[in-house]
Amino acid sequence: MxxxxxxxxxxxxxxxxxxxxxxxxxxxxxxxVNPQYGVGLDYTSVAAFRLLYPRMTQVSTMRCMYDAIGKHDWSPELMWGYLFTHVDKCRFNWGxxxxxxxxxxxxxxxxxxxxxxxxxxxxxxxxxxxxxxxxxxxxGDYSLLQCLKPCSRLSFYEARPYIEQSVPHVHPQTMEVPSKYIPRCPRCGGPMFFCVRGGEWFIESxxxxxxxxxxxxxxxxxxxxxxxxxxxxxxxxxxxxxxxxxxxxxxxxxxxxxxxxxxxxxxxxxxxxxxxxxxxxxxxxxxxxxxxxxxxxxxxxxx
Ligand SMILES: [Zn+2]
Structure with missing residues (x-):
């Protein structure tokens, strides 16, 4: 056929x-394919990564968006600088x-x-x-942050306010965000991450x-x-x-x-x-x- x-x-x-x-x-x-960028949201594409995040190829070992998943060898300032920028661009503004x-x-x-x-x-x-x-x-969904402990099944929060606060302060050269913008759980003060299936901590509920x-x-x-x-x-x-x-x-x-x-x-x-x-x-x-x-x-x- x-x-x-x-x-x-x-x-x-x-x-x-x-x-x-x-x-x-x-x-x-x-x-x-986003008409402005001319590329699709392809996590494995080296070309798309270079185009969307030109500085990240200079300040990290990352070659594509997928490399951020489970990445540990970066400072919290760089991690959140990149992730907030990424989620802002792709989760909220890809269009x-x-x-x-x-x-x-x-x-x-x-x-x-x-x-x-x-x-x-x-x-x-x-x-x-x-x-x-x-x-x-x-x-899961990048629109939510959650407590990494997690201290409660309800410890998940809208990510957008955190992103809107921090993205303007991401340094254009180093891609780092000042430490004070690194999100902490409002309930227990502990570290947070996006509410995605990345480990036992994921608040699936x-x-x-x-x-x-x-x-x-x-x-x-x-x-x-x-x-x-x-x-x-x-x-x-x-x-x-x-x-x-x-x-x-x-x-x-x-x-x-x-x-x-x-x-x-x-x-x-x-x-x-x-x-x-x-x-x-x-x-x-x-x-x-x-x-x-x-x-x-x-x-x-x-x-
Ligand atoms: Zn907590």
């Missing part, structure tokens, strides 16, 4: 479904991008039950004005409401056995496959009314049985291009 035949089939599934789930990983934001807008149009093409689940803590769905009552961020709504959605979708339930999975690799990739494989393998559209540049394989039964399709091209074509076909309805 040609790619365009497969795209037609995939678009048809979406059009016929009463439930659609978007499951997204790092690959989706990597294809979300709308065409790939996310295209996805939103796919979901709003007709009334249906839809949901978004993502491993990205970058708030891109919020920045693109998706319905946040139909959203689960499984690995900050996302309980999102998780309950996700489970309710899946429950509804899997029980409507006479109606189609399509999963559009984008850019989900093998960093944490047990969070999204394997559960999506499981859903399409177990349930005959589920369809899986997997968009993944490096690993587009889908479960063999589901593929043989024409219920799962994998695309290995650029996510932004495939989603644009899919959007056009879904909206045109000529499939």
């Amino acid at each position: 040609t790619d365009s035949t497969q795209l037609s089939i995939a678009a048809n599934w979406i059009r016929q479904s009463s439930s659609v789930l978007i499951a997204s990983g790092a690959g989706l934001s990597a294809s979300a 709308p991008t065409s790939v996310y807008q295209d996805l939103k149009q796919i979901l709003s093409n007709k009334p249906m039950d839809s949901f978004v689940i993502t491993t990205n803590a970058d708030g891109m769905f919020e920045q693109n004005k998706f319905d946040m009552t139909r959203f689960l961020s499984t690995q 900050a996302f309980d409401d999102q998780r309950h709504r996700y489970h309710d959605f899946v429950h509804r979708a899997v029980h409507k056995k006479n109606e189609l339930f399509t999963i559009i999975e984008i850019g989900v690799g093998f960093n944490t496959p047990s969070v999204l990739r394997w559960p999506m494989d499981q859903l399409v393998s177990d349930l005959k009314h589920v369809r899986l559209i997997r968009i993944n540049m490096h690993a587009p394989d889908v479960p063999v049985h589901a593929r043989k039964e024409n219920r799962a399709i994998g695309f290995d091209g650029d996510a932004a291009q495939i989603i644009r074509q899919l959007r056009d076909m879904v909206i045109a309805g000529k499939v």
Whole structure:
């Protein structure tokens, strides 16, 4: 089958479904090109890092954004100088991008039950004005800070005020923030970090409401056995496959009314049985291009 035949089939599934789930990983934001910078939010790209943070290549050993994850060999002043700058730029000010807008149009093409689940803590769905009552961020969110102890299950806080206070004071050459802007827990005075799944300290309950709504959605979708339930999975690799990739494989393998559209540049394989039964399709091209074509076909309805 040609790619365009497969795209037609995939678009048809979406059009016929009463439930659609978007499951997204790092690959989706990597294809979300910000028009001002001309790059996507690609955590593994050396070029994007140089462009977004030219000073960081001089004052640290970092080569790409991913290097900040679990990094220990930097001073708290540099760590917070970089992280506050990064979160300000990417979590709050990346803005709308065409790939996310295209996805939103796919979901709003007709009334249906839809949901978004993502491993990205970058708030891109919020920045693109998706319905946040139909959203689960499984690995946390850079919009929150939390106590690292943590001293209480409620010790998580909006990061934005801390960021607005400190970013103007990040030194443009050293990228360091003065020590007084290093965040401390308002409850216990201890160190803080972003509320993301970085260790045992992660306050997962900050996302309980999102998780309950996700489970309710899946429950509804899997029980409507006479109606189609399509999963559009984008850019989900093998960093944490047990969070999204394997559960999506499981859903399409177990349930005959589920369809899986997997968009993944490096690993587009889908479960063999589901593929043989024409219920799962994998695309290995650029996510932004495939989603644009899919959007056009879904909206045109000529499939
Ligand atoms: Zn605390």
